[in-house]
Amino acid sequence: MSRETAVKSHPLDPLLRADRLPHIWCPGCGLGSIMACLSSAIAASSIPAEKHVIVSGIGCTGRVAGYMKLDSFHTTHGRAIPFATGLKLANPELEVTVVSGDGDLFAIGGNHFIHAARRNIDINVVCVNNFNYGMTGGQAGPTTPVGARTSTTPQGATEPTFNLPLLAATLGAVFVARWTSLHVRQLEKAMSRVMEKDGFSFIEVLSPCPVGFGKSNDIGDGLDEMSMYRRNGVVSHDADLTEAGIDMKHDSPIVLGNFRDVERPALGVRQ
Numbered sequence: 001m002s003r004e005t006a007v008k009s010h011p012l013d014p015l016l017r018a019d020r021l022p023h024i025w026c027p028g029c030g031l032g033s034i035m036a037c038l039s040s041a042i043a044a045s046s047i048p049a050e051k052h053v054i055v056s057g058i059g060c061t062g063r064v065a066g067y068m069k070l071d072s073f074h075t076t077h078g079r080a081i082p083f084a085t086g087l088k089l090a091n092p093e094l095e096v097t098v099v100s101g102d103g104d105l106f107a108i109g110g111n112h113f114i115h116a117a118r119r120n121i122d123i124n125v126v127c128v129n130n131f132n133y134g135m136t137g138g139q140a141g142p143t144t145p146v147g148a149r150t151s152t153t154p155q156g157a158t159e160p161t162f163n164l165p166l167l168a169a170t171l172g173a174v175f176v177a178r179w180t181s182l183h184v185r186q187l188e189k190a191m192s193r194v195m196e197k198d199g200f201s202f203i204e205v206l207s208p209c210p211v212g213f214g215k216s217n218d219i220g221d222g223l224d225e226m227s228m229y230r231r232n233g234v235v236s237h238d239a240d241l242t243e244a245g246i247d248m249k250h251d252s253p254i255v256l257g258n259f260r261d262v263e264r265p266a267l268g269v270r271q
């Protein structure tokens with residue numbers, strides 16, 4: 001196969017908007033791998049691509065909606081979940097997946113998350129947690145670990161941090177997982193699983209942001225952060241989620257897994 005032929009065809013081409021390339025993401029950012037996992041899960045899904053919808057808020061993660069060749073919506077900051085809820089209730093035939101950042105979903109958008117989970121709206125929410133507001137200059141947010149340095153916490157963050165899997169499980173999410181951008185096979189499988197499930201599903205994906213977080217916390221570049229995930233990641237599907245908070249400052253274990261997979265009556269389910 002000539003080089004020219006090789007670059008002309010890739011199995012994920014039909015799902016990506018090549019005319020938007022080059023993308024805006026920094027070298028070492030985890031977002032490319034995560035978008036590849038999502039694209040692969042959609043390609044493998046029994047639901048046809050034209051029924052899949054991607055909804056993002058604003059942020060570096062929010063750009064995923066712009067790069068995927070599907071019906072995709074890049075909505076206002078924090079409002080991806082209510083937008084997705086509207087789509088799903090109006091047309092239950094759609095498979096609606098929200099992909100957004102930790103700041104978007106849990107700071108400005110936190111209220112929407114809790115009510116969508118409580119109501120068990122039939123959508124999938126993938127939160128790319130890079131522990132900061134990457135797009136706007138590395139500010140601290142509700143997932144910034146205590147002690148971590150950011151542009152707004154130069155002496156180290158002091159506010160208590162959300163434990164996202166515990167929060168989602170407590171609110172009644174029917175599927176709850178945490179993986180990293182290193183764990184591409186497990187992540188793709190979890191994404192495939194949530195596309196099969198009825199109800200509100202949540203996947204947290206830890207992801208390097210070397211520019212906004214890695215550098216200021218002596219983690220290094222994207223590969224160094226991936227090495228940290230490999231070193232410290234502990235897969236424990238039955239983990240006690242009250243013990244699954246993240247304390248990266250001390251290089252302590254990072255609990256990973258598919259923690260919860262249950263059924264309960266959901267809203268907006270296709271018949």
Ligand SMILES: Cc1ncc(C[n+]2csc(CCOP(=O)(O)OP(=O)(O)O)c2C)c(N)n1
Pocket residue numbers: 058059060061062077100101102103104105128130132133134135136141
């Ligand atoms: C209403 C509103 N407030 C603030 C902003 C500025 N803003 C854009 S992205 C962002 C935070 C993004 O952080 P996160 O959701 O974690 O995404 P990341 O860039 O880290 O992927 C903020 C505060 C905005 N666009 N709209």
Ligand code: SF4
Pocket residue numbers: 024025026028029030031060061130134135208209210211212
């Ligand atoms: S600022 Fe961080 S999250 Fe945004 S593209 Fe760069 S590395 Fe990725």
Ligand SMILES: [Mg+2]
Pocket residue numbers: 059101102103128129130131132133134
């Ligand atoms: Mg972020």
